Amino acid sequence: MRAIKTDEGENRRKTGAEVKVEVKNITCAYNGHVALKDVSMDVMRGEFVAVMGPNGSGKTTLLRAIAGMIKPVKGEVRVYGSISYMPQKDYVNPNIPMKVWDVVAMSILAKGKKFRWSVKLSEEEKRAVEEALRAVAMFEFRNAPFTDLSGGQQQRVLLARALATKPDILLLDEPFNGVDLPTQEKIINLLSELSSRGITVITVVHNVSPLIHHVSKIALLNKTLIAYGKPEEVLTAENTLRAYGVSIPVTVCEEGYLHPLFGDIHG
Amino acid sequence: MLPPFLERALLAVVLISVNASLTGTFTVFRNASFLVAGAAHAALAGAALAIIIEELGFHVPVLLGGLVFAVIASLAAGYAGKGKLNRVEDLNTAIAVSFAFSMSLAVLFISMIREYAARVWGLLIGDLFLISYSDLKMMFFATLTVILVSLLFYRAFMFVSFDQEVALAYGMNVRLYDYLLLTMIAVSVVVIMGGVGAILVFAMFVAPSATAVKFARSTGFVFAMSFLISLFSGLFGIYLSFQLPFSPGAIAALTASSTYFVSAFLKN
Ligand SMILES: Nc1ncnc2c1ncn2[C@@H]1O[C@H](COP(=O)(O)OP(=O)(O)OP(=O)(O)O)[C@@H](O)[C@H]1O
Ligand SMILES: [Mg+2]
Numbered sequence: 044m045r046a047i048k049t050d051e052g053e054n055r056r057k058t059g060a061e062v063k064v065e066v067k068n069i070t071c072a073y074n075g076h077v078a079l080k081d082v083s084m085d086v087m088r089g090e091f092v093a094v095m096g097p098n099g100s101g102k103t104t105l106l107r108a109i110a111g112m113i114k115p116v117k118g119e120v121r122v123y124g125s126i127s128y129m130p131q132k133d134y135v136n137p138n139i140p141m142k143v144w145d146v147v148a149m150s151i152l153a154k155g156k157k158f159r160w161s162v163k164l165s166e167e168e169k170r171a172v173e174e175a176l177r178a179v180a181m182f183e184f185r186n187a188p189f190t191d192l193s194g195g196q197q198q199r200v201l202l203a204r205a206l207a208t209k210p211d212i213l214l215l216d217e218p219f220n221g222v223d224l225p226t227q228e229k230i231i232n233l234l235s236e237l238s239s240r241g242i243t244v245i246t247v248v249h250n251v252s253p254l255i256h257h258v259s260k261i262a263l264l265n266k267t268l269i270a271y272g273k274p275e276e277v278l279t280a281e282n283t284l285r286a287y288g289v290s291i292p293v294t295v296c297e298e299g300y301l302h303p304l305f306g307d308i309h310g
Numbered sequence: 311m312l313p314p315f316l317e318r319a320l321l322a323v324v325l326i327s328v329n330a331s332l333t334g335t336f337t338v339f340r341n342a343s344f345l346v347a348g349a350a351h352a353a354l355a356g357a358a359l360a361i362i363i364e365e366l367g368f369h370v371p372v373l374l375g376g377l378v379f380a381v382i383a384s385l386a387a388g389y390a391g392k393g394k395l396n397r398v399e400d401l402n403t404a405i406a407v408s409f410a411f412s413m414s415l416a417v418l419f420i421s422m423i424r425e426y427a428a429r430v431w432g433l434l435i436g437d438l439f440l441i442s443y444s445d446l447k448m449m450f451f452a453t454l455t456v457i458l459v460s461l462l463f464y465r466a467f468m469f470v471s472f473d474q475e476v477a478l479a480y481g482m483n484v485r486l487y488d489y490l491l492l493t494m495i496a497v498s499v500v501v502i503m504g505g506v507g508a509i510l511v512f513a514m515f516v517a518p519s520a521t522a523v524k525f526a527r528s529t530g531f532v533f534a535m536s537f538l539i540s541l542f543s544g545l546f547g548i549y550l551s552f553q554l555p556f557s558p559g560a561i562a563a564l565t566a567s568s569t570y571f572v573s574a575f576l577k578n
Contacts, residue, residue, distance in 0.1 A: 139471060
């Protein structure tokens with residue numbers, strides 16, 4: 044996908060750690076209607092970041108800005124490496140009977156701005172598609188039409204499509220919606236493993252509880268960035284009150300992690 | 311040997327079916343079928359204008375007039391619906407306005423035509439048996455273009471239709487592909503109008519793919535089945551019009567749209 048040519052060496056020397064995504068004071072708007080205001084955040088290599096906030100708080104907009112799909116009206120975004128993007132499922136056309144395999148291969152074939160004439164996947168690319176499908180436990184469904192799958196299964200295929208390009212940075216928009224608990228856990232472990240291998244994962248979630256042991260940071264949004272940092276620093280009563288309008292009660296689990304008692308205001 | 315008029319009618323049916331299958335399916339996948347009606351009425355306006363110009367003593371091929379207008383109207387609708395990331399409903403509103411505009415223009419032009427009332431009638435309801443050799447030639451080259459564009463941009467059209475959001479994220483030029491599809495719709499509309507007239511374009515264009523998609527378990531199936539539905543409808547129209555005093559285009563369009571309702575009924 045989009046690899047922004049910036050001198051990574053210089054970037055590393057300057058910052059010490061390796062910054063993969065630099066969001067510098069961005070404001071984003073749709074037809075003059077501001078969706079995101081003055082947001083700044085850096086995400087490092089191998090970090091696993093959860094983006095939270097109520098509906099309409101600009102979570103999807105933040106991912107779109109990072110992916111370069113929309114241009115901020117103010118500020119700038121710098122990205123060091125390749126990106127994969129998994130959309131919120133309501134943005135996918137539910138009526139096209141494409142085979143699961145072809146849906147996943149789509150991201151590989153579209154990679155890069157250059158038009159690719161050959162539709163045939165190389166052996167290596169085929170392996171990447173297979174691996175991605177296995178990672179989300181959907182390989183057996185490779186020949187099924189996408190339209191025949193349940194909502195949760197479709198979600199898993201969309202995740203596989205994002206994984207198949209082997210990106211440096213993974214942007215996921217509510218990847219767990221409608222996904223059953225065992226698969227959800229499997230995917231969380233996979234994302235956690237990817238981040239420990241140096242891939243940067245940024246995911247929008249409404250319910251952070253199942254991820255809380257794995258994420259390195261939480262970004263709490265409500266048009267502006269209310270808080271960004273370690274989960275226990277972000278999930279304070281004051282911050283959740285500012286983001287959601289009510290404070291979300293938290294408990295501490297045996298391992299000492301904070302867990303919000305409600306996934307989200309609307310569950 | 312078949313009589314030449316029948317030969318031309320049969321060839322026209324094949325060309326119409328190719329357009330209904332390729333452009334029709336891409337249009338249904340892109341949720342843009344409403345655009346077809348808009349393009350058809352723009353094509354009608356353009357064809358009527360060509361007749362007016364002819365009355366003034368200059369020769370302009372009627373279908374070419376239709377093509378120019380349909381392309382302009384399609385692109386204008388696409389432009390008016392710009393910047394609506396993934397909000398196809400908004401695009402449709404823009405199309406509705408351009409539809410109303412071109413319809414008014416068509417009525418205006420038709421009201422200005424004095425002598426050739428029969429030709430206007432032909433534009434509206436078409437006649438498969440009256441297709442001229444030069445019309446057929448134009449339909450042929452238009453169809454060839456549609457086939458070529460479909461082959462070249464198949465994957466891009468599919469990706470953009472499947473999810474525009476991610477196509478954008480992968481750096482694909484979604485706007486460009488949309489304009490390409492809009493142009494293709496205009497071209498196919500004119501080919502189909504050449505056979506069955508402006509009123510029936512929508513039925514022949516959209517119904518076969520809309521039916522096929524209901525049963526499809528693969529995208530290839532949609533293309534194949536919509537081709538067959540359209541071909542069968544056209545041949546059935548021609549056959550019946552030999553037995554009974556019916557318009558072949560009307561029977562074809564009636565058959566094509568009936569398959570949609572029958573399939574909807576079967577599915578429930
Ligand atoms: N394509 C668009 N055109 C116009 N306005 C938009 C568009 N996308 C989002 N918005 C507006 O921008 C604001 C932020 O939207 P965004 O989709 O980023 O929210 P979100 O946090 O992802 O919400 P959700 O939890 O519902 O997914 C909302 O007010 C929304 O109406
Ligand atoms: Mg969202």
